[in-house]
Amino acid sequence: MGKYNVNVLGFGDNVVDKYEHIKTMYPGGNCVNFAVYANMFGAARSAYMGYFGNDKEAEHVMNTLQEIGIEMIKCQRLDGENGCARATLIDGDRVFLGSNEGGIRGETPFILNQFDLEYIRQFDLVHSGNYCFMEKELYKIKEAGISISYDFSDDSTDEYYKEVAPDIDFAFCSFDGTEEETRERLKWIVSLGPKLACASRGAEGCMLFDGKQFYLQPAEPIEKVVDTMGAGDSLITSFLVSYLDRLKKGCNGDSALRESISEAARFAAKICCIDGAFGYGKKYD
Numbered sequence: 001m002g003k004y005n006v007n008v009l010g011f012g013d014n015v016v017d018k019y020e021h022i023k024t025m026y027p028g029g030n031c032v033n034f035a036v037y038a039n040m041f042g043a044a045r046s047a048y049m050g051y052f053g054n055d056k057e058a059e060h061v062m063n064t065l066q067e068i069g070i071e072m073i074k075c076q077r078l079d080g081e082n083g084c085a086r087a088t089l090i091d092g093d094r095v096f097l098g099s100n101e102g103g104i105r106g107e108t109p110f111i112l113n114q115f116d117l118e119y120i121r122q123f124d125l126v127h128s129g130n131y132c133f134m135e136k137e138l139y140k141i142k143e144a145g146i147s148i149s150y151d152f153s154d155d156s157t158d159e160y161y162k163e164v165a166p167d168i169d170f171a172f173c174s175f176d177g178t179e180e181e182t183r184e185r186l187k188w189i190v191s192l193g194p195k196l197a198c199a200s201r202g203a204e205g206c207m208l209f210d211g212k213q214f215y216l217q218p219a220e221p222i223e224k225v226v227d228t229m230g231a232g233d234s235l236i237t238s239f240l241v242s243y244l245d246r247l248k249k250g251c252n253g254d255s256a257l258r259e260s261i262s263e264a265a266r267f268a269a270k271i272c273c274i275d276g277a278f279g280y281g282k283k284y285d
Contacts, residue, residue, distance in 0.1 A: 003042030004245035008237075009123045010035035010048045011110075011141075012132025013102065015083035016057040017229060017276060018284065020097065025284050026229070026276025027061040029083060030129040030151050033230050033277045035070050037237035040278070041267060047071035047123070049116075050132075051105040053082030056284075064280045074119055080104025092225035092272075102133065112137045117144050124244055125149060125170075127236070130156050138167040149240055151233070165192035172236050175199040182207050183214060198239070198261075200232050208261055213254070217261045220269035230277035231268050239264035 010031030017028045027036075031048060038046040048070050052058040054077055061082065065072055081103035087096050100106075110133070112120075117140060120126060126141050128134045129151035141148055149170035152161065156173070165171060171194040175182050182199050186209035189197040198208040205218040242263050246256035275281055 002044040004044060004241050005248055006038075006043050006125070006241050006244045007045035007123045008034070008038045008043055008047070008241065009120065009126045010038075010046075010050075010128075011120075011126050012050055012128045012134050013083060013105065014048065014050055014052065014061050015085050015099070015102075016060060017085050017087050017094075019087055019089065019276070019281075021088045023283055023285075024276075024281040025057065025060060025084075026279070026281050027064045028085070028229065028277040029061075029131075030233055031127060031132060032061065032065065032070075033233035034127045034237050036065070036068055036278050037230070037234045037267075037271070038241055039068060039070060041238045041241050043241045045071070045123070047074075049074040049110075049120075051075070051108060051110060052077045053080050053104050054078065055082055057084055058082035060280075060282050067280075074116060078104045078108055080107070087229070089227060092227060094227060094229040102131065106133055109133055110137065112140050117141070120144060120146055125240060127151070127240070129153070130160075135164055138164065142167045147244075149236065151236060161189060162192060165189060165194055168193070169195050170240060171197040172232075173197070173199050174232065175201060179204075179207070183209070186214070198236075200235065205265065206235065206261070208257065210253070210257060215257055215261060217265050220265045222269050222272050224273070226273050227275055228272055230271050230274075233277070234271040235264045235268040237264075238267040 012031040013029040014032040015029040016025040035048040085099040130153040152173040208215040242260035
């Protein structure tokens with residue numbers, strides 16, 4: 001039994017992040033990171049659902065998730081390349097160099113059927129994101145009555161927000177504008193449909209808006225940053241798991257938000273002290 005009575009599912013992308021400067025690949029991808037961080041943070045149940053390729057990169061991600069104990073019973077393997085991204089580190093800050101656009105997963109949309117949805121109804125929340133190719137399936141999850149969190153990216157256009165936001169409950173993004181610009185951005189996102197929107201602001205921490213009130217959370221100090229890969233994903237995951245658990249316990253909404261985002265900042269700081277998104281590096285040729 002986990003520390004938090006919350007069941008979550010990452011639905012979408014998995015990749016290997018190939019660090020070219022050390023010829024080492026690490027498992028990752030927004031939704032895989034979500035599932036793993038939920039497990040690390042103490043969620044009662046954590047699962048991943050998506051497509052894998054049939055290459056050595058896919059094997060590494062699958063073997064790692066199995067070793068950690070992530071539920072994968074609804075995953076499938078396809079004939080083709082697994083998702084792969086090339087990256088390097090500059091003073092501990094991860095820099096992406098390119099990718100294969102999701103590999104075979106990007107060419108094969110995951111279509112949810114009635115049996116998938118029956119499985120999904122076992123969870124409190126489903127998480128997906130900008131690079132998951134799952135946009136057209138979100139409405140099915142919403143109609144099934146399951147909360148959805150979604151991670152937008154710097155590539156997400158206003159039109160993309162307008163397409164996706166009405167189907168989700170929790171919206172996350174990064175934003176480098178001023179505090180006032182960030183407030184206006186979050187107000188606009190919430191106006192599209194989500195109950196709550198959160199913007200990561202780098203060294204400035206993050207800002208959250210629930211449709212009524214703004215919450216500012218400073219970044220947790222880190223003595224030595226090893227790798228920022230996964231910093232945003234870990235913040236999202238730990239916040240949601242903590243927040244949903246507090247709501248289940250009948251905690252006041254305001255205090256649940258404040259306590260959960262503070263707890264999440266501390267967890268994200270710890271993740272920045274790990275190689276890759278969550279370790280498990282493997283050399284490649």
